[in-house]
Amino acid sequence: MRWLKEFVTLDEMPMRAFTEAITMSGSKVEGWEKEGSEIENVVVGQVLKLERHPDSDHLWICQIDVGAGEPLQIVTGAQNLQQNDFVPVALHNSMLPGGKKIKKGKLRGVESNGMLCSLGELGLTQHDFPNAIEDGIFVLGDDCDHTLGKPICEAIGFDDTKVEFEITSNRPDCFSVIGLAREAAATFDKELHLHTPVVKGGHGDCTPLLDVKIEEPDLCYIYSAKVVKNVRVKPSPRWMRERLRAMGVRPINNIVDITNYVMLEYGQPMHAFDLRYVDDATIRVRRAKAGETITTLDGVDRKLTEKQLVIADAHKPIAIAGVMGGEYSGIMDDTTTIVFESACFNGSSVRTTARDQGMRTDASARYEKGLDPNNCLPALERACELVEMLDAGDVMDGVIVDDHSSKERHRIHLDVDWINRFLDTNLSADEMKATLTKLDCQFDGDDILVPTFRPDLEHKADIAEEIVRFYGYNKVPGTSLNGGAQGKYTPRQKFLSKISDTMFALGASEIMTYSFISPKYYDKIRMPADSPLRKSIVISNPLGEDTSIMRTVALPSMLEVLSRNYNNRNEAAYLFELASEYIPTTEDKLPVEKATLVVGMYGNNADFFTVKGMAEQLLEKLSVTDYDIAASSEEYSYHPGRCAVLTIGGQRLGVIGEIHPEVAENYGIDERVYCFTLDVDMLFANAKTDKTYTPLPKFPAVTRDLALLCDDAIPVLDLEKAIVRGAGNLLEKIKLFDVYKGAQIEAGKKSVAFNIVLRSSDSTLTDEQTNRVMKKVMEELEKVGAVLRS
């Protein structure tokens, strides 16, 4: 916040008010925190006297002046203290980071009224205070306030407020303190104080020292550099270290810190390198050559490709453009002359390179969103200004630059009426201009000249957003849509609801499963190796094999869920899913996403006829009647003797059956599992939607029972069909009431008993009529091999 406040004067306001307001103007605050807020009751003290502890060879008894009352006696085990040192003193009842409480006590019999703290105990490191040591008491240097009794966080500058913003990808300009300061100034209607860097120079012209040329102006818009000689590498001053730390950047030395500082302040990545390692004093911004390699600062050897842009000297790449420098280009102890580089690269190019090299850096993260080429030179000047300010070296005059960037501001007509209509606001041109001016827009008549750091402003809709976010999204009224549109569900959507509702009534619960599976799942359901269904849509970058292909059948997903329920010791599970199956077409075309109803169950004494009954009742409810059913031993996932295939007009509608015991075993289910699947769109196409009333019968029905004897192999359905054929239109209902094999029945035969209801719609059936019909029925039955059981 201190850094931000350097550029915009914000009245004292509670942090909550600040974060709320700036969030509502578009810079969302994710969180904020005051540094050192965990530290309580720790103050600056001075060591008045040091004595050895009488009963210890390493403890010291210190008398500490904390600016109030009698000196405090504190025992410490540290060996780095000297008389008159200024130190952090955790008083009695103080609090340190991590919730550590300090109370007075005795150490080997000697009273100790608190604790002297190390850097670590305050939550700091040597990077924050390079002159202090890690394993000893933090002795405050000259860059700290030595006022006795002063709260330690204030005295050492560990009391800034850190705010974390969510920056959207269209606003790379806000990846900088200045960018956020501009937003804050516009939000709170305050002046933005920008600073123009001033460099004294006077150490000779640097332009002859380096020959720079951009060979790929589409990928690098500007490359600028300045040279600093007689570099004096040392720690940065406390104010700079403090600001870097607050931004989560570790202070290293003045040169590195300056590059980071400028990057954070201006949003412009900077690079500093040793002039000695630039062969022939030549810089070329070019694509890498095939086979070229570079060892980057992180010590990794990297192969480069011809797509990747590099900064090269006469012979070799010295940096991967916009991503990371090479190891020899860094700052060494004996570095005397450095080059500060400030350049702007094509965002996509940096993004691709960083991705392909597998290293995203602070610099690449900024570049890839598209930076403003016109920010390069001010940032370079700022770096040199800081060099002089920190006495880090002698800045030479002149700028080495190859510039292919456009300085032109994009023009957008300010269409006040359109914007007011679009937003439903009533703002004047002046009000709009005032807002835009705060965002650094200029005007040429009614044309807006957009600053080059805002490439996201292209269209009047973008301008409308700028205006409304500072006007206040929530000041715009809410209105209802005009026109009486009729919302409705399509017949297919209603049909799907009907399927679900019927399944609920039949006792099955809805599940939702992943659409991607492992290719191994096809083995688990015994799909033959040459099955065309094995050809699936393959995900090129899956999370893992388990989710690597799009299922062509949804059955494995159901079995997976049944298996999970079984393993979780649920006694029974009756489930269904309206699942998609993804059937590939051609390589460059989308697959067919086929809707399938998958039903699966185990437990509660389920058997084949439970699942078949569910399927039949569903079909009945959906008014799908004209289907055929036949036994099938060809369904690889099902029990060959307990499986039926449903067809309509010869086309496969679905399968009902008991899951093959091997499949159940593959899923670890030690019980019989029953499933059926139905093609939803075939159901939809074959559902009879128009229903007409049939008058209730006026004449009585005649009932006859038939006990038949036939070969065991003859399906009952054949007998039923024979009865239907024989009875003709007088048949009202057939009900199977017994199938019997065993005693009194010849081996290989079975007895089948039906109850047949006949009725005529226009008269009472006479015995004679009935007998005639039953005779025909018997004739048909005999044709299929059934006789009356005597």
Next chain:
Amino acid sequence: MKQKLEEIRANAARELAEASDSQALESLRVKYLGKKGEVTSILKQMGKLSPEERPVIGELANKVRAFIEDDLTKRAAELKAQATQKRLEEERLDVTLPGKHRELGVKHPLSIVLDEIKEIFVGMGFDIVEGPEVEYDYYNFEALNIPKDHPARDTQDTFYINENILLRTQTSPVQVRVMEKQKPPIRIISPGRVYRSDAVDATHSPLFHQIEGLVVDKGITFADLKGTLETFVKRLYGEDSVVRFRPHHFPFTEPSAEVDVQCFNCHGEGCRLCKGEGWIEILGCGMVHPKVLSNCGIDPEVYSGFALGMGLERVVMRRYNIDDLRLFYENDVRFLKQFG
């Protein structure tokens, strides 16, 4: 004979009073009134009587008969009442024993809330359309103003099938498909599955559901967007919910907003549920970007519109206080049965 009749009457009255069930009553009826019954046989003997006696005895016999019949009826009614009473007493049940349950299936919690959301939008005049999950890069990104190498692609880690085909990362491609096919006015929502390569944990899933919304017509304003979504949020979360629109960025809308609803728990004070913010983000929206309209062949100078997108899982998790996203896709029946 007269005396005989009086005797019969007395006997019948006594025996009837003693009869304890309908069978006994029936045998008494036969005994007295049956074809060979005592009263009947008296009547049969009438022929032997003198003409003077005949009417007297006849009348008496008929009286006795009527008397017995009447007694029979009364006694039958009494016995029936007694039997009923007895049966009712015997049939007393412990009505606190549990009822017999027919197994009912339940809707998946995601479907429950999704159906509710659909109802709200259908009520506001929206149709429901679906789009493919395996989608062209063009519809998922390019037509939505997200060209190749656009930084926004970073935030949506995409599963690719090949260079041009992917698993959609959002339901927004349906916007483009609808606009290509249908001329305004357009008012649709499109719920469905979307995919992002996030490893599975309590709050991430590589597959989740979104609901897309799109309105395009002449004169659609930012205020219409606000009004429509305010109505939606109030229908979903209750009339007293407080909604705010916060500027955000989506490549395919401009201006863009995220919609927050004030935390139901702390009413904006900030608590653990809303991570101290006082607000809970529920959806993203914005005015359809003019480039997107042009890409679909709709003239942005004539038409405008708004779009919205929301994640379903988070809404459902908050509704039922579910703390682990994985439960939705594990489908343990003990989980599913809690919501139906």
